[in-house]
Amino acid sequence: MHFFFYPSSVAVFGSFKRGAIAYEILRNILEGGFEGEIIPVNPKGGEVEIAGNRIDIFKTLEKSVDVAIIAIPARFVPPLIEEIGDKIKGAVVISAGFSEVGNAELEKELLEKAKEKGVRIIGPNCAGIFGVHASFFGSFEVRVNKGGLALISQSGAFGGAALAMGNEEGIGFSAFVSYGNAADLNESDFLRYFADDANTKAIALYIEGVRDGRRFMDALKYAAQKKPVIILKAGKSKSGSKAAQSHTGSLAGSYEIYKAAFTQSGAIEVEEMEELFDAAKVFEMYAKAGKRVAIITNSGGPGVLATDKAEKLGLEIAELSKGTIEELRSFLPPQCSTKNPIDLIADADYERYKRTIEVVAKDENVDSILVICVPPIFIPSEEIAKAVMDAECEKPIIVNFMAGELVKGGVELLEKHGIKNFPTPERAAKALKWLTLRE
Amino acid sequence: MHFFFYPSSVAVFGSFKRGAIAYEILRNILEGGFEGEIIPVNPKGGEVEIAGNRIDIFKTLEKSVDVAIIAIPARFVPPLIEEIGDKIKGAVVISAGFSEVGNAELEKELLEKAKEKGVRIIGPNCAGIFGVHASFFGSFEVRVNKGGLALISQSGAFGGAALAMGNEEGIGFSAFVSYGNAADLNESDFLRYFADDANTKAIALYIEGVRDGRRFMDALKYAAQKKPVIILKAGKSKSGSKAAQSHTGSLAGSYEIYKAAFTQSGAIEVEEMEELFDAAKVFEMYAKAGKRVAIITNSGGPGVLATDKAEKLGLEIAELSKGTIEELRSFLPPQCSTKNPIDLIADADYERYKRTIEVVAKDENVDSILVICVPPIFIPSEEIAKAVMDAECEKPIIVNFMAGELVKGGVELLEKHGIKNFPTPERAAKALKWLTLRE
Known part of the structure; x- marks a missing residue:
């Protein structure tokens, strides 16, 4: 099935009038940067203009290709498979009008022709396929x-x-x-x-x-x-x-x-x-995580919401070791809470987040870390994002930067580094729960 | 308490250096378009520049105002209340450093001074208040x-x-x-x-x-x-x-x-x-709704997800009357499903949505309507948004236009007309559930 998602050549069958399904698929394949051969086919021939390029439309498929994407009226699909079956490995049949509208006979015919020719079929009546790592966007x-x-x-x-x-x-x-x-x-x-x-x-x-x-x-x-x-x-x-x-x-x-x-x-x-x-x-x-979560936040309320949800879902609020608590006490301001959820309070900066994450990450009682950040006062959210990115931590970290526009910069920075944001404390806690199901 | 949320005059106490809390609150009040009197107060006097305007800072409060917003060090707050208590109705105390850090005495003193002077207090240790209909944004x-x-x-x-x-x-x-x-x-x-x-x-x-x-x-x-x-x-x-x-x-x-x-x-x-x-x-x-929901969709899958969630939440999938089904049959293409959830299929346009909503809205078995729209083929989502807006319907309509960027135009149009979008079928179904709790 590899050829479907990593094809080296593709043919598209259908109408290439602007806005038609086959046109949209062809456009997607071209604009998506597919590097293999792309052959548009329509019995009328002619040419199609997409993104400034003029491309010849072939009247029939002359060469062999890996995949045919077919968006022609349903009744013409089985004969087409018969015609091109020797030249293709697989066909993605976009066309509707088969068993889903009671036309089981036509679908049976399609399948028989495909089996005869040794062609594998995706569909019919489907929206197509993407093989993203091959830059192949075979769908509208x-x-x-x-x-x-x-x-x-x-x-x-x-x-x-x-x-x-x-x-x-x-x-x-x-x-x-x-x-x-x-x-x-x-x-x-x-x-x-x-x-x-x-x-x-x-x-x-x-x-x-x-x-x-x-x-x-x-x-x-x-x-x-x-x-x-x-x-x-x-x-x-x-x-x-x-x-x-x-x-x-x-x-x-x-x-x-x-x-x-x-x-x-x-x-x-x-x-x-x-x-x-x-x-x-x-x-x-992440592939998986254990149940014992440490929550690090710069605001009490969201920390409590995450704690509630985590506990409701059967996670454990990790009991931090004495060593961890002592180490946190050594550098955190006295108003901070060093019990889990760890509250770094509103003026928490890069250094406070980074150091706390690193200390907590070393604790043997902790399996994963949830980092919450409401818009910091006087500090751009990017700073806190950097703290998460820079912190030495081998354990899964889930982030909940909340407040939309106000933390956009931080969230974008995190996402560039492959750290995805969960917009509420509860959704972040649920994410951790799923990780434990693979443990 | 009306004066807090609809004040005619406000004084702000604190530092008016750019970025300081009082500065940010003053900026918010000015930029928010508050039309009453605004008096910044700091013993040092001087002036503050905000959004191109230079405003005099008063050394003391000389006039009476409705509300004082106070962002000065905690220990100075009780004396300030004593000083200005006769000139204000209420005070919003942003300052932290009271009972939340164990300083219960100071908070008691604050409260006593306020009672003496007949001043009502919001806070301390709070983020402030908004009276949005008075364009009063008394918070950072x-x-x-x-x-x-x-x-x-x-x-x-x-x-x-x-x-x-x-x-x-x-x-x-x-x-x-x-x-x-x-x-x-x-x-x-x-x-x-x-x-x-x-x-x-x-x-x-x-x-x-x-x-x-x-x-x-x-x-x-x-x-x-x-x-x-x-x-x-x-x-x-x-x-x-x-x-x-x-x-x-x-x-x-x-x-x-x-x-x-x-x-x-x-x-x-x-x-x-x-x-x-x-x-x-x-x-x-909406204020409330009954339990019987009609679901109208242009895609089967999301319609089923909404149905599942609605039924799980104890809502009823309304049984459409014979008259409704007949009327729907009279104008809908034969592939459409006229059973609830009503599937208008992928090419549903303005007219098909509008007429369906109107026919279903008249059905006595229906209490509310959930309209789902995945990006329509060949039709801008704005058209479907217009259908929802234009349809004659006295019953609550909840919309779920899904697919982010692809339905952005439609969602914006709906929101301009006071119709808020719920981004997934399940969230839309939950919204309907809450309405039934007020029935």
């Missing part, structure tokens, strides 16, 4: 930053929205695949593939239902053993499950069975879209 | 937009962070008060005041602990009867409660007692900072 969805998350989405629209929101959350992606009707390749294949993909640190999976539970369970176990697999299951409630059935045509099945499968396989189930992002963020940074 | 915290939320915060730093984050969330504020050590006025006084303030639609309260439980309970009941009171309680867990005690010096008390008080009084307790914002947003728009 918004391009994303390079990173460690592989996003597998049954719903194209959910996937597209998640990519755009992921950009805002500072997530880096290794790959994206929307698999639509899953005529051939499905969630189980992708789980196994990304489990072995060196650029993928964590896998996020959005599913409504799966067809082959046994195969899914095996793939999930395989993947979750190798790296964190974060799952958002839609169709958990009675009405939601009914809606998912009518929406995807797949049997959603009992949620209890899914839930048990997630737990048994060691996958991490999240309940909300936002949690999917937060879990992805934390697993892009 | 970031200024906010005018609206319906009164934020009462025991923690100044929490309050400041919440104001900045509230700006990003599109919340409008009527007032803000950080009451610090609560030597005189406390949470109960503010609850009662904002319950009767015409510009306040909802009250948000951040507390760690209260001193007089009976008085708090009465004030909470009074306020919650008049308008939504949203509470974020910090210090709920064992470790959190201990940390809150050492932080505020107040007894946090058993969380179970607080919880019971919140429930009995009809206040709405939220568990996370983000929920505080979301509840504030929804109550700025």
Whole structure:
């Protein structure tokens, strides 16, 4: 399946009128900086202008390529696969109008032609794929930053929205695949593939239902053993499950069975879209952590909120060793609290944060550190960001710089250095909780 | 207490060197467009330059004013109150160094002087106050937009962070008060005041602990009867409660007692900072709603996620009447689902959204509507925003336009028209849940 996400050559089939699906995909591939060969194909030929470049449109595919991306009317797809099948390894079928609208026959025909020719199919009725480390953006969805998350989405629209929101959350992606009707390749294949993909640190999976539970369970176990697999299951409630059935045509099945499968396989189930992002963020940074958290803050209130949430989630507020407390006492102003949560008070600067992080990081009773920063008085938030970056610390550090605009500089600096920000104390505490699930 | 939030004249005491607390407060008051008299006072006199204006600093307060804002060293505060007490109605004491650092005597002295002179005190050790409808920004915290939320915060730093984050969330504020050590006025006084303030639609309260439980309970009941009171309680867990005690010096008390008080009084307790914002947003728009929700979406997946969350929270997925379904069938393309959640599919445009909202709004089985929009294909999100704005609908509408940058135009347009966006399906469903708690 490697050729799908690291192709050396791609052909795109469809209309290249400005705004048409194939045009948008071609534009994304070109603008995304794909360095392999790109061949637009349309029986009418002609040329297409994208970003100032004029590119010839081929009337037929003459050369062999790794991947064909197909956005032509559904009924023409099976004949096209027959025609070009010998020249391609795989096809991403964007076109809708198959089993999802009751046209199961056409989908069967597509699959038969593909099998005949030894072509693997993603889709039909999907939003396409990204192989981000190959700069390959084979989808009309918004391009994303390079990173460690592989996003597998049954719903194209959910996937597209998640990519755009992921950009805002500072997530880096290794790959994206929307698999639509899953005529051939499905969630189980992708789980196994990304489990072995060196650029993928964590896998996020959005599913409504799966067809082959046994195969899914095996793939999930395989993947979750190798790296964190974060799952958002839609169709958990009675009405939601009914809606998912009518929406995807797949049997959603009992949620209890899914839930048990997630737990048994060691996958991490999240309940909300936002949690999917937060879990992805934390697993892009760290593989795991123990339960004993030290909280370092420059404001009491947010420190207490983080403490409440951490304890509610079953984390432990680490009991600092006597040595740690003595060392903290030696340089912190007397108004500071040296009990966990450690309150550095409002005028905490670079030095106070950095030294505290380093002292706490050495404590054997501490597994991970949560650093909270409300806008410091008289000190730019960048200074505190630098303290986090510069501190010698081998343990996972989660940061919660809060107050939007007021800490923007600090947050941007952190993100440039691969430290992702969690905007509230509670979301930061939840992030630490997920890390403990991999311990 | 009206004079605190709608003052006609204000004096500020402290250092007016650039960057000093009093300077920052004076700047905020001036830049915020306060139209009453503003008198900076410092025994050294001189002048201060702010935003191109040179303003004389008075050596003493000669005139009477409504409010004095005091940011001078703690030990000088009681004598100052004695000196100016006859000329002021109330004082906001920003200065720290009282009971929170063990200096209970000084705080007692402050209170005695104030009582002698009939002066009401907010603070000490607080971040100040805003009376937004009087354009009065008597705090060094970031200024906010005018609206319906009164934020009462025991923690100044929490309050400041919440104001900045509230700006990003599109919340409008009527007032803000950080009451610090609560030597005189406390949470109960503010609850009662904002319950009767015409510009306040909802009250948000951040507390760690209260001193007089009976008085708090009465004030909470009074306020919650008049308008939504949203509470974020910090210090709920064992470790959190201990940390809150050492932080505020107040007894946090058993969380179970607080919880019971919140429930009995009809206040709405939220568990996370983000929920505080979301509840504030929804109550700025609507007073209440029934349980039966209709979900309208242009993408199946997010519709299912909203359905799951709504049902989990005890809302009902409204069963649409036969008449509604027939009317929807009459104009919707056949691929659309006319069962709730109603799926308008990817190419849904202005007309399809608007008509659907209007038809569903008339259904007697529907109490509220959740409108979901992922980035529409070939249609700017502004068009869908307009459909929501233009649709004739008497029932609460909650919107979830998702995908950050891609729906920014639509979200901005909605917010200009007072319709606040909830960024995920789950957060939108939670917002609807809070509305039902006031039904």
